[in-house]
Amino acid sequence: MTTEPASLHAHDEGEEGLAFAPRYDAAGLVTCVATDAASGEVLMVAHMNEEALRRTIETGDAWYYSRSRKALWRKGETSGHTQRVVEMRMDCDQDAVWIRVTQAGGACHTGRRSCFYRAVANEAGGAKLVFVDADKTFDPAAVYK
């Protein structure tokens, strides 16, 4: 006999339980959002596979999986602009990860602190982009050779 309510099925376990059970998509990936632990700003959105997640958890450095290069990479391994993880969280259905990080240099390969340096403006002729917080914090040509 069990005292569990009938509603405590597998879905609830994933959402209300404490088992770390990432739900990878068909490509074996979860989405990861990295925010600046100090400012709260969203720095980037990228993907992690099982190995990237494992290495991130074990080392405290952010590791990602590049879909275009089909390769595991440690953030900052070329640029030196590493991300130290202050906290990692999973979302309700465990297919997205949020990491709060201490970002060295800038997160974006264009030289900005964040990849989100353009806002969307709704104008008469349709949506347009507007630069915001778009100052470059480093010279990408000097960093990525």
Next chain:
Amino acid sequence: MTTEPASLHAHDEGEEGLAFAPRYDAAGLVTCVATDAASGEVLMVAHMNEEALRRTIETGDAWYYSRSRKALWRKGETSGHTQRVVEMRMDCDQDAVWIRVTQAGGACHTGRRSCFYRAVANEAGGAKLVFVDADKTFDPAAVYK
């Protein structure tokens, strides 16, 4: 003759230009991160198709595309927990959107303010989840009937 530098190819246009040109994946979606405009907390990660993006920009309410239900939905249309968009930003390669929102009630269908109510702890036997900010702000059974 053009005065454009040779490096100003299509890739740079997407990253350095001001044309709103979302890059949808094979399923026609971009990833969207919603954060609380007041606290900076990440509320949820979801997806938008072209129609959801258009409606969000035009109405100022967050619209998403549900991959599981294969349907467009306005956040809060069932629960009343709408998201008013304070600012929308695109990332460098325009395949991810960040919206800062004023969230009514809670964003998560489990009753929490945010979907990210569990942190990942690295323990000897492997990763475990730990509840953080997990108090329910509404009763999902009363809201989703």
